[in-house]
Amino acid sequence: GDSVTQMEGPVTLSEEAFLTINCTYTATGYPSLFWYVQYPGEGLQLLLKATKADDKGSNKGFEATYRKETTSFHLEKGSVQVSDSAVYFCALTSYNTDKLIFGTGTRLQVFP
Amino acid sequence: DAGVIQSPRHEVTEMGQEVTLRCKPISGHNSLFWYRQTMMRGLELLIYFNNNVPIDDSGMPEDRFSAKMPNASFSTLKIQPSEPRDSAVYFCASSPAKIGTKNIQYFGAGTRLSVL
Numbered sequence: 001g002d003s004v005t006q007m008e009g010p011v012t013l014s015e016e017a018f019l020t021i022n023c024t025y026t027a028t029g030y031p032s033l034f035w036y037v038q039y040p041g042e043g044l045q046l047l048l049k050a051t052k053a054d055d056k057g058s059n060k061g062f063e064a065t066y067r068k069e070t071t072s073f074h075l076e077k078g079s080v081q082v083s084d085s086a087v088y089f090c091a092l093t094s095y096n097t098d099k100l101i102f103g104t105g106t107r108l109q110v111f112p
Numbered sequence: 113d114a115g116v117i118q119s120p121r122h123e124v125t126e127m128g129q130e131v132t133l134r135c136k137p138i139s140g141h142n143s144l145f146w147y148r149q150t151m152m153r154g155l156e157l158l159i160y161f162n163n164n165v166p167i168d169d170s171g172m173p174e175d176r177f178s179a180k181m182p183n184a185s186f187s188t189l190k191i192q193p194s195e196p197r198d199s200a201v202y203f204c205a206s207s208p209a210k211i212g213t214k215n216i217q218y219f220g221a222g223t224r225l226s227v228l
Contacts, residue, residue, distance in 0.1 A: 043205075098160065102154065
């Protein structure tokens, strides 16, 4: 079945460091890809999405590019802030369903 | 817009008791999802509804769990009887999606359930 694999956390960075969180997927057809973020004590919220190959999603300085050839959707940010500390979830939906399939989440900790 | 509203935010109960979690989706959204989040199993989809009709309940753990959506603005997730292993954060999410489309899901703040 469809699945999402994320890198294990936690990822610990100093403020202004470069961030990459790896995400790869397995899916039939042409899924849509998402990154959701969960701040402490809150529900998940959409960070960015991409619906077809080579699309780049971006928001709040975060970017991810839908790479069909490598089945990847890695999250990047050039300069992280303490306020970016959260858990980041990669997810996909297949073409014939509205179900979101989530990765296990990657905790990011940014220190001043 | 108030977003997805879940109640209660925290619930502490004893094993064997009935627990009811509530969700009010965003007005105009026609899909509603219930998730469970634990450290061991991560985020799991329990059930989802489209236009108040259950579409996929394959994630519901067992007969102790039931979910209803009597109208477009309200859903419940009930656990009877509750067990300690049901302790988790339960999220409700809604989406303006029709089946087969790719719209965004909007999550509530969750209900943290502790079964003693």
